[in-house]
Amino acid sequence: MQKKLVVVAERCPQNHPCPSVRVCPVGALTQKGFAAPVVDHEKCVKCGKCAQFCPKMALVLQDN
Numbered sequence: 844m845q846k847k848l849v850v851v852a853e854r855c856p857q858n859h860p861c862p863s864v865r866v867c868p869v870g871a872l873t874q875k876g877f878a879a880p881v882v883d884h885e886k887c888v889k890c891g892k893c894a895q896f897c898p899k900m901a902l903v904l905q906d907n
């Protein structure tokens with residue numbers, strides 16, 4: 844089944860540098876200021892690593 848990374852912005856306090864941006868192996872996540880990160884779905888390989896590093900569970904790898 845195909846997976847998709849979803850950013851649940853309402854769960855993100857948007858007040859700190861996103862730790863998940865740093866762990867993405869392909870640079871698919873970007874953050875402007877302290878806003879919730881944005882995912883580039885063209886780059887994302889759906890590994891789920893970012894989801895493990897978000898303490899607020901704002902990054903979710905979902906079945907598409």
Ligand code: SF4
Nearest residue numbers: 867887888890891893
């Ligand atoms: S699922 Fe993997 S490739 Fe996609 S944004 Fe998260 S860490 Fe990067």
